[in-house]
Amino acid sequence: MSLAVGWCQDEDRERAEQLAQRLALSLVAQPDLDQAEPWAQILYVCDGRLSLCVTGRKRPGPIRADFVTGAVAHRRQFGGGTGQLIAKACGIRKGIRPRVLDATAGLGRDAFVLATLGCRVQMIERSPVVHALLENGLEEAHACGELDEILAGMELLHGDASELLATLAPVPDVIYLDPMYPHTDKKAQVKKEMLAFRTLVGEDADDASLLQAALAVEPCRVVVKRPRKAPAIDGPAPNHQVIGKSSRYDIYTFRALPNG
Known part of the structure; x- marks a missing residue:
């Protein structure tokens, strides 16, 4: 493009x-x-x-990785803590804060939520443009001086997660995947912005191979975020699911999460 x-x-x-x-x-x-x-x-x-x-007269608003203001800041303050679906899916509960690898980081919103809940989070983003946006967002967050404790638990990597997964040591407790999924609703402004984002990065046609690579690492669990009514990614069936109003989390488990 x-x-x-x-x-x-x-x-x-x-x-x-x-x-x-x-x-x-x-x-x-x-x-x-x-x-x-x-x-x-x-x-x-x-x-x-x-x-x-x-570009163009009817363009949507600018797309940024913003951890300081807006929806992400609101979610950090009022999002529901460990009661959030993503927290339940990743196994966060009293005494358990898993080390998470977000292999499809995007703009880092889910990774930031997990970090605010006390997890150490590595992020992998393969698009060099999206990586640059995320890198800038983290720089701005560091500069604000109020998020240092959260940001200390976040690390950004650039590359193809399917290749990097096998090289990471130690193996993370949770591998989190949120592959790009096609949506047809273009009415809401947020949908228009995500359509622009999807135009840039494309759909994740290799989601099955990414899931296979994640499962091959054998973390404690692999968590895949999907639209609520979307089919599971091709491969083994998930062991269980956490289902919300518009999305769900397919969970593939290998063993119990460690305490601490």
Whole structure:
């Protein structure tokens, strides 16, 4: 697809140049985001912040990895703690805080929730553009000075999880997968933003091989997030499920989680 790096103000230019060189993308000075040509999306550096912007007059809002404000901050403060479905699926309960590998990190929202609950979380993201967004989000979170304890338990890796899983030591207690799944509802703004995100990274057509790679590592459990009515990923049937209103977690277990 058509993607470039753009910068807004003079003080953003150097960072944009470095990013364009790193990602092997064209550099655009002060792009007009209302203009849909020639770039469908701009990885935009503005006021020191990095965002993915769709171009065109009816574009959705910018996409960022934001751990300081917005929905992620609200979820950290009011999300329900260990009562959240993801916490139950990953086995978080009194005395148990598993080491989690999020092999499909995306914008890091689920990983951040797990870290706020006291888990040590490694994140793997294979898209270099999404990795750059996530890297920037973590930098901003460090800079705010209020999230250091949470961020100390988070580590970001870049690469293909199917290849990296077998190289990680020690083996994580939980491997968490949230592969991109096609949605057709484009009405809500959040859906429009996720459609733009999906346009960038594509659907995870290799989800079956990723699940196979995760199971081969034999952690205590593998947790796969799916839309509530979506079929399970091809492979062995999950041992059990945690089901919510719009999503569910398929759980593949090998042994009990360790205390601590």
